[in-house]
Amino acid sequence: MTTTVKINILKTATQAAWIEQAINNLDTILLDHSHCERKAASCALNLMFRYPSNSYLVRQLTPIAKEELEHFEQVNDWLERRKIPLAPLNSPPYGAELKKLIRHQEPERLLDSLLISALIEARSHERLGLLAQHCPEPELAAFYHSLMESEARHYGIYWLLADHYFDREIVKKRLEELAIKESEILTHLYYQPRIHS
Amino acid sequence: MTTTVKINILKTATQAAWIEQAINNLDTILLDHSHCERKAASCALNLMFRYPSNSYLVRQLTPIAKEELEHFEQVNDWLERRKIPLAPLNSPPYGAELKKLIRHQEPERLLDSLLISALIEARSHERLGLLAQHCPEPELAAFYHSLMESEARHYGIYWLLADHYFDREIVKKRLEELAIKESEILTHLYYQPRIHS
Numbered sequence: 001m002t003t004t005v006k007i008n009i010l011k012t013a014t015q016a017a018w019i020e021q022a023i024n025n026l027d028t029i030l031l032d033h034s035h036c037e038r039k040a041a042s043c044a045l046n047l048m049f050r051y052p053s054n055s056y057l058v059r060q061l062t063p064i065a066k067e068e069l070e071h072f073e074q075v076n077d078w079l080e081r082r083k084i085p086l087a088p089l090n091s092p093p094y095g096a097e098l099k100k101l102i103r104h105q106e107p108e109r110l111l112d113s114l115l116i117s118a119l120i121e122a123r124s125h126e127r128l129g130l131l132a133q134h135c136p137e138p139e140l141a142a143f144y145h146s147l148m149e150s151e152a153r154h155y156g157i158y159w160l161l162a163d164h165y166f167d168r169e170i171v172k173k174r175l176e177e178l179a180i181k182e183s184e185i186l187t188h189l190y191y192q193p194r195i196h197s
Numbered sequence: 198m199t200t201t202v203k204i205n206i207l208k209t210a211t212q213a214a215w216i217e218q219a220i221n222n223l224d225t226i227l228l229d230h231s232h233c234e235r236k237a238a239s240c241a242l243n244l245m246f247r248y249p250s251n252s253y254l255v256r257q258l259t260p261i262a263k264e265e266l267e268h269f270e271q272v273n274d275w276l277e278r279r280k281i282p283l284a285p286l287n288s289p290p291y292g293a294e295l296k297k298l299i300r301h302q303e304p305e306r307l308l309d310s311l312l313i314s315a316l317i318e319a320r321s322h323e324r325l326g327l328l329a330q331h332c333p334e335p336e337l338a339a340f341y342h343s344l345m346e347s348e349a350r351h352y353g354i355y356w357l358l359a360d361h362y363f364d365r366e367i368v369k370k371r372l373e374e375l376a377i378k379e380s381e382i383l384t385h386l387y388y389q390p391r392i393h394s
Contacts, residue, residue, distance in 0.1 A: 035249070038246065038249075041262070042246065045235070045242060048235060049235065052232070052235075052284070052285050054283075055277075055282065058273065062266055062269060062273070069262055069263045070263065073256075073260075076252075076255065076259070080252075085250070086251075086255055088249045
């Protein structure tokens with residue numbers, strides 16, 4: 001499989017206000033990022049638990065889960081270097097709002113789960129890219145840059161999984177609907193600095 | 198930290214009947230093993246979720262979760278080579294019975310969770326060792342042997358975590374109680390071939 005899948009699925013680009021909020025709160029963004037990586041690993045693992053017989057899904061998601069844990073460690077190294085203690089952070093509405101869009105019946109539940117993961121990875125890719133571009137600390141900016149390629153690969157894999165299990169037209173139609181909602185959720189900047197505020 | 202921690206915590210050795218059952222059902226044991234590795238990764242991740250501020254715990258458990266996923270992949274490679282499709286398998290009572298022993302109040306909940314994970318890893322270490330020793334297929338036997346060291350390391354880490362957060366005397370006393378129960382659960386061989394039957 002190619003690792004350079006490029007799929008422009010986001011409906012709207014991140015607003016400048018988010019960049020400003022993030023750059024002014026780099027420590028909180030790093031801590032939230034740590035939580036995001038752990039949640040992403042958990043999300044991949046949960047899908048593997050829910051569909052244990054879907055070999056293709058299980059085999060594709062295992063390296064994603066491993067890589068998210070790898071990133072989780074790297075972000076935690078950064079936190080340690082900056083003497084930011086690990087601590088819980090309340091989540092912005094983003095994840096919970098997206099989760100509500102997952103239909104409860106199969107096979108729609110699988111399709112929606114895969115596409116929402118694809119959208120989250122795509123948005124993370126975009127926002128890490130913005131951090132790489134705007135972060136005033138060159139070493140931290142380089143770190144964000146180093147993570148971007150994986151996020152792009154991950155959203156490609158989630159898209160390919162959807163495409164493997166479902167008819168392409170159905171995937172495209174549903175992705176379109178979900179992508180519109182994803183952008184809507186981000187219209188109002190969350191008051192606390194988060195990767196997905 | 199040393200990686201050669203040796204702690205003999207199991208109260209009784211696995212009975213010969215388990216070895217016979219396992220050797221006669223190598224394919225089912227491999228499939229169950231795949232589930233065990235995924236569950237072990239999930240268990241480490243769940244603890245990281247439950248105690249996000251305990252840096253020492255989070256940093257020690259991340260490599261365990263990664264390694265369990267690595268083993269999960271390796272076991273799935275074996276399944277693929279033997280043309281055994283991934284499929285759900287009902288679990289033996291072992292895990293659920295152990296989980297019932299976890300007290301609900303903190304800090305006892307953390308202590309019990311760590312010690313039960315230590316016991317499960319210790320038992321897995323023992324049983325993979327038995328498979329390495331008795332498996333009639335040399336290549337598969339070598340594979341089991343290759344996993345043993347990690348399982349030993351994992352149970353050492355869970356024990357060290359308990360020792361880090363709790364008074365050693367309290368850890369020893371509770372481990373003694375739980376180890377007795379763990380052996381009791383395994384007294385009657387489960388009728389289906391499983392790693393923890």
